[in-house]
Amino acid sequence: xxxxxxxxxxxxxxxxxxxxxxxxxxxxxxxxxxxxxxxxxxxxxxxxxxxxxxxxxxxxxxxxxxxxxxxxxxxxxxxxxxxxxxxxxxxxxxxxxxxxxxxxxxxxxxxxxxxxxxxxxxxxxxxxxxxxxxxxxxxxxxxxxxxxxxxxxxxxxxxxxxxxxxxxxxxxxxxxxxxxxxxxxxxxxxxxxxxxxxxxxxxxxxxxxxxxxxxxxxxxxxxxxxxxxxxxxxxxxxxxxxxxxxxxxxxxx
Amino acid sequence: xxxxxxxxxxxxxxxxxxxxxxxxxxxxxxxxxxxxxxxxxxxxxxxxxxxxxxxxxxxxxxxxxxxxxxxxxxxxxxxxxxxxxxxxxxxxxxxxxxxxxxxxxxxxxxxxxxxxxxxxxxxxxxxxxxxxxxxxxxxxxxxxxxxxxxxxxxxxxxxxxxxxxxxxxxxxxxxxxxxxxxxxxxxxxxxxxxxxxxxxxxxxxxxxxxxxxxxxxxxxxxxxxxxxxxxxxxxxxxxxxxxxxxxxxxxxxxxxxxxxxxxxxxxxxxxxxxxxxxxxxxxxxxxxxxxxxxxxxxxxxxxxxxxxxxxxxxxxxxxxxxxxxxxxxxxxxxxxxxxxxxxxxxxxxxxxxxxxxxxxxxxxxxxxxxxxxxxxxxxxxxxxxxxxxxxxxxxxxxxxxxxxxxxxxxxxxxxxxxxxxxxxxxxxxxxxxxx
Numbered sequence: 001x002x003x004x005x006x007x008x009x010x011x012x013x014x015x016x017x018x019x020x021x022x023x024x025x026x027x028x029x030x031x032x033x034x035x036x037x038x039x040x041x042x043x044x045x046x047x048x049x050x051x052x053x054x055x056x057x058x059x060x061x062x063x064x065x066x067x068x069x070x071x072x073x074x075x076x077x078x079x080x081x082x083x084x085x086x087x088x089x090x091x092x093x094x095x096x097x098x099x100x101x102x103x104x105x106x107x108x109x110x111x112x113x114x115x116x117x118x119x120x121x122x123x124x125x126x127x128x129x130x131x132x133x134x135x136x137x138x139x140x141x142x143x144x145x146x147x148x149x150x151x152x153x154x155x156x157x158x159x160x161x162x163x164x165x166x167x168x169x170x171x172x173x174x175x176x177x178x179x180x181x182x183x184x185x186x187x188x189x190x191x192x193x194x195x196x197x198x199x200x201x202x203x204x205x206x207x208x209x210x211x212x213x214x215x216x217x218x219x220x221x222x223x224x225x226x227x228x229x230x231x232x233x234x235x236x237x238x239x240x241x242x243x244x245x246x247x248x249x250x251x252x253x
Numbered sequence: 254x255x256x257x258x259x260x261x262x263x264x265x266x267x268x269x270x271x272x273x274x275x276x277x278x279x280x281x282x283x284x285x286x287x288x289x290x291x292x293x294x295x296x297x298x299x300x301x302x303x304x305x306x307x308x309x310x311x312x313x314x315x316x317x318x319x320x321x322x323x324x325x326x327x328x329x330x331x332x333x334x335x336x337x338x339x340x341x342x343x344x345x346x347x348x349x350x351x352x353x354x355x356x357x358x359x360x361x362x363x364x365x366x367x368x369x370x371x372x373x374x375x376x377x378x379x380x381x382x383x384x385x386x387x388x389x390x391x392x393x394x395x396x397x398x399x400x401x402x403x404x405x406x407x408x409x410x411x412x413x414x415x416x417x418x419x420x421x422x423x424x425x426x427x428x429x430x431x432x433x434x435x436x437x438x439x440x441x442x443x444x445x446x447x448x449x450x451x452x453x454x455x456x457x458x459x460x461x462x463x464x465x466x467x468x469x470x471x472x473x474x475x476x477x478x479x480x481x482x483x484x485x486x487x488x489x490x491x492x493x494x495x496x497x498x499x500x501x502x503x504x505x506x507x508x509x510x511x512x513x514x515x516x517x518x519x520x521x522x523x524x525x526x527x528x529x530x531x532x533x534x535x536x537x538x539x540x541x542x543x544x545x546x547x548x549x550x551x552x553x554x555x556x557x558x559x560x561x562x563x564x565x566x567x568x569x570x571x572x573x574x575x576x577x578x579x580x581x582x583x584x585x586x587x588x589x590x591x592x593x594x595x596x597x598x599x600x601x602x603x604x605x606x607x608x609x610x611x612x613x614x615x616x617x618x619x620x621x622x623x624x625x626x627x628x629x630x631x632x633x634x635x636x637x638x639x640x641x642x643x644x645x646x647x648x649x650x651x652x653x654x655x656x657x658x659x660x661x662x663x664x665x666x667x668x669x670x671x672x673x674x675x676x677x678x679x680x681x682x683x684x685x686x687x688x
Contacts, residue, residue, distance in 0.1 A: 031612045039613055046605035064308045064603055085606025112427025113442060113608060114285065120257070130257035 012152035013123055017145040018099045025101035028079020029109050038081060044225055044234045045140060045245065046085055049167045052221065052247040053136055056165050065090035073134040073159060075124050076142030080106035080117065086138070087115050094134070095119045096127060124155035133161045139168040140245075144201045149211060157215025163252040166217055169225075169245040173202035177242045180227075205240050217248040282438055286310040286412060287609060288599070289431055289441040291454055293319070293415055295332070295395065296571030296588035297447030298402035303345040303596045305411040307688050309603060312439050314431065315415035319403055328395045329473050329550045331499060331507035333358070333486075335390040337674030338589040341682040350401030355391035356500045359484030361672065366491055372659045374669050389672050392486075392499045392507060394475075414439075422457065424566045429610070442610035444567050445595070450557065452573035458564040464557025464576070469494050470517035472510040474549040475501065476532070479541025482506055489535070496535050505546060510535065511554065521551045558627065562619040566610040568595055575626050586674050587626055593680030594621045600688050625677055 027033040054061040057070060068090030074083040077095035079102060086093045087110075095117055097103050103121040110117045120127075137160055146152045160166060171177050178199045203211075209219045225243040227234055288304060290297050293315030301311045315322075322328075334342070334355065342348040363372040376387045406413050414433070421432040422444070429444040446454035455462070487498040494511030501507050510532070512520055520531055529545055536543060557576045562569050571588035595618045602614045659665065670676050674683065682688060 039611075043602075043605060043607065043613070046607065050605055062604060066604070067606075084608065088603070088606040088608075109427070112425070114428055114440065122257075127257075129255050132257065 012125060012146050012148045012155070013098045014145060014147035017147075025079065025099065025105040028081065028102070028105050035079075035081075041225070041234045041243075042081055042085075044236060045082065045169065048223065048236065048245050049082070049086075049138065049140075050089070052165070052167055056220075056247070056249065057135070067091040070135040071133075072136045072138065073127065073132070074138045074140075075127075075156065075159075076140070076145070077106060077119070078102050080109060080119065082138055082140060083117055083119070084110065084113065084115055087117050093117055094127075094132070096122045096124070098123050124152055124159065128155040128158045132159060134159055135161055135164045137164075137166045139166055141169050141171075143168070143170050143203060143208070144197060146201075149203070150214070153211040153215045157212075157217055157250070160217070160250045162250055165220075165247055165249040166212070167245065167247055168208065168212075169243065170208065171197065171202045171243055172240055173199065173204050173207075174241055177202060180242050205244060205246070208246070212248045217250050219246055219248045221247040282436065283430075284312065284412065284437070284439045286312040286439065286441045287603070288312070288443045288445055289314065289429060289439050290445045290447055291419070291431075292447035292449060292452075292571075292573070293317075293322075293413065294447060294449060294571070295398055295402065295585060296592060297445075298399070298406060299342070299345070299347065299589060300445065300447060300570060300592040300596065301411055301413075302347055302402065302405050302409060303341070303592055303682065303688075304599065305406075305409040306345055307596070307600050309599065310410070310412075312412040312414060312441065313406075314417050314419060314433075314439070315413070316418065318416045319399075319413075323396050323400045323403065328399075329475065329548055330552075331392050331394045331475075331501060332398065332585040333390050333499065334393050334589075335586045335672065335674030336386075336388060337679065337683040338586045339391060340685040341589055341593050341680070344682045344685065344687060347401060347405050350404050351393055351398060354397035354401075354502060355393040356502050357388040357484055358390045358392060358486045358500060359388060361389060361486045361488065361669075363488045364490070366489070370659075372665075374665060374672070376669065378662065378666065379669060389486075389669060390674070392501055394501065394507070422454070424458075424564070426565075429566050442566065442608055443599070443615075444610075446567060446569045446573045447571050448573055450555075450572045450576040452569065454567065455559060455569055455573050458567055460564060460569070461560045462557045463560060464555055466514075466553060466555040468514040469511050469554045470514055470521075471552045471554050472508075472512060472517065472521060472549060473552065474508050474510075474532075475505055475546045476508055476536070476543045477503075477505050477546050478543045479504075480539075482540060491535060498536065498540075506540070508532070508536075514553070517551060521549065562623055563612075563615040565612070566615075568615055568618055570595055574622070590625065590674070590680065590683065591622055593682040594618055596682065597680045597688060621678065 028035055031039045050061050050066065054066050059066045066089050067086060070091045072086050072091040072093050074086065074093060074095045077083045077097045080095050083093050083095035083106065095106055100121045103119045106119045137156055139156055143149060143152065156166065171181050181197055205222055212219055222240060223245050224237040224239040224241065225234055225245060226237040226239065287310045290301050290311060290313045293313045297313060301313045305311045339348060342351065359376050361374040374389065376389050379387045381387050418434040419431055420434045423430045424444060428440045428442055431439045446452050448454055481504055482500040484500050486500060489496045493513055496511065497509040499507045523531060525545065528549065533543065555576060559569055559574045562574050570591040574591065575587060577584055577587065598614060598618045599609045602609050607614060
């Protein structure tokens with residue numbers, strides 16, 4: 001397996017960022033560990049992903065196999081926090097991450113919970129070069145860790161079949177996001193290790209939309225995510241100030 | 254164009270043990286399902302059937318033979334099914350098998366010994382458009398409840414394993430593995446303990462219980478009576494403890510007769526004639542001549558509450574989580590609320606593809622239910638203490654209190670809605686909505 005990743009030093013990969021997450025590979029599934037905020041955020045992200053994909057592909061979100069038959073790529077899958085749910089819902093999933101340790105952790109966890117998932121240590125560019133295509137690509141909280149956004153987005157766009165879609169999520173480059181996500185989450189609350197996020201890499205929704213258009217995708221929907229300090233949970237919101245998610249589609253040929 | 258290297262999946266190439274897969278053979282002798290329920294009693298079976306109807310694959314493992322569980326001598330108790338609980342049973346498709354045996358409770362009358370003061374709850378005062386909705390609940394004999402649950406389960410894609418003896422439970426980081434003495438092995442991401450007051454699963458998980466005995470015994474029997482009960486449930490607070498007459502079908506009533514621990518054995522040991530005479534002394538003659546039908550049972554009354562409702566890949570429901578004094582008739586109803594809440598949390602998580610045994614999922618259930626149950630346990634406990642004291646000022650106050658509540662319609666209606674189980678943060682099924 002290791003030899004297959006030697007070609008993975010693509011332009012989009014930031015090796016420092018990859019190493020940062022790889023160090024924490026064994027913590028991905030510890031619900032009280034360093035990725036606790038991600039576990040708390042996960043139901044909200046999944047709610048949005050399922051809602052968008054079901055609406056786009058004409059599925060019933062109440063069905064327990066609502067994504068059956070769809071081929072879905074989770075790019076930058078980390079420990080597989082989204083890959084596993086997609087698989088349970090019946091999708092044929094590929095989880096890809098540039099970090100070898102992440103992929104190994106994801107594989108170990110899938111085996112623990114009895115899921116059969118195609119995990120591969122590869123970049124979006126690798127997958128594009130291999131000619132892989134998908135009905136949907138999940139591009140969640142990855143772009144803010146990517147070195148060459150243009151190359152990354154072009155590759156992601158080419159991975160999507162005509163008529164397919166991309167669910168994306170990232171952090172807005174606003175002062176509020178800096179205060180909450182960088183200072184608040186990393187320094188004050190110590191939710192995440194310091195240095196997890198680089199504010200300068202955050203994208204404004206208009207910038208994200210421009211990258212998507214350049215990759216042949218149109219933004220259909222944008223929505224914010226907020227942390228409710230009183231209720232102590234994440235919730236969907238109209239405001240795109242800090243965290244936001246969206247859905248973009250590729251026209252049928 | 255370069256080709257993708259062959260995926261490294263040789264080690265698990267034939268692994269199809271998807272936790273979400275149908276409960277079938279996955280190689281060796283392992284049966285995979287989404288949830289394993291240990292305990293096929295009233296709460297366990299209601300939970301299993303409710304989940305199964307939503308498409309979740311459930312395995313129920315029960316120690317006893319179902320044949321003996323529905324036989325009359327096994328359990329002489331009847332349970333109050335509050336209006337809210339009935340809505341869940343209806344939504345889960347279970348009620349149609351129970352309704353012919355269920356007697357509606359139309360009124361509740363609270364009296365104290367020979368006092369002329371009383372409190373009368375009349376369900377017609379609820380003022381619902383459809384008079385059929387003006388019921389406080391139903392009385393249903395446990396054996397009929399069980400028979401209906403087993404009949405419903407037989408028609409569902411539900412894996413009911415009984416009688417079965419568990420030799421090992423391994424709650425691993427990803428899956429729970431349950432091994433039976435005959436070698437059969439079951440796996441699921443979540444284990445649910447519905448194994449009653451003396452829950453073995455709770456004990457094995459190291460979850461302690463807080464509780465105490467009331468030093469009282471509940472003597473239970475069924476009486477046939479001459480006159481109709483007109484759907485009235487009577488709660489008579491006698492010096493020895495509460496004496497309840499609860500309406501059953503066919504001019505019969507279920508008696509829950511509370512006695513002190515010290516006197517109960519002597520009463521239980523009386524011959525049939527003497528026992529009937531003792532019963533008549535408490536029952537009075539307001540329903541005409543009475544006779545005892547079938548056997549009598551005695552259950553020690555105690556209150557207990559699990560320190561935690563969950564552990565890694567484990568959730569407690571029903572009596573395994575909370576046993577209570579039967580004074581308010583809420584024991585099974587609390588269990589059914591657990592069912593509604595846990596089923597809702599599981600189905601919501603599973604529709605998003607989440608691991609239903611994950612801590613974040615189970616935490617939602619625990620937070621939801623513990624508060625509700627603690628409140629009711631406290632109310633019930635205080636009610637019993639209030640009525641079991643002989644301190645004169647309290648005696649006077651409670652007599653006046655009974656009469657006062659009777660004169661305040663909004664308070665009466667509030668208490669009635671409580672008894673109906675329609676108050677609080679209700680799971681969707683208890684609101685009569687689908688999962």
